[in-house]
Amino acid sequence: MDEHKSLADNMDEFRKLIQDLKSMxxxxxxxxxxxxxxxxxxxxxxxxxxxxKYSRQTLKLEEIKSxxxxxxxxxxxxxxxxADGLMVRGRSDKRQWKRNGNGLGLRTRD
Structure with a gap:
């Protein structure tokens, strides 16, 4: 299915494909x-x-559509x-590593 189309449009397209197969x-x-x-x-x-899929022994089309x-x-x-999903935004500030006197790396903001 095309994720940019609505579910109803995709279901209609599926029905058309099944009808096309029947006509052939x-x-x-x-x-x-x-x-x-x-x-x-x-x-x-x-x-x-x-x-x-895994909660039933047989799959019926009408039950799946419902x-x-x-x-x-x-x-x-x-x-x-x-098409809801999780959107993650990265940090917009820059960070750099600077060494302090004892050799440990510390992050500091620029």
Missing amino acids: SITMVDEDQAVILLNSLPKSYANFIDTL AINAKNIENKASGKSD
Whole structure:
């Protein structure tokens, strides 16, 4: 899935791909579709994917779609977007090592 698109747009694209395969007389088992859908989710859904994959003996496409929609609603309610992540900012001040009299290196600000 494209992480820059909304989850709804990505789900629509997945449905279109499945329909295209059906129009070419290629049928996929429901569980295979569910696995493909799970594996196409953005990296931000990694823990969610693992939970769904390993908490069930069989995967059903409709259950996976429902779970993904529920997770998306939960993320929106808590203020997270589909692509929320941790942003880290480095220090903007410069630091240099200077030796003091006993040979130990100390950091000082310029």
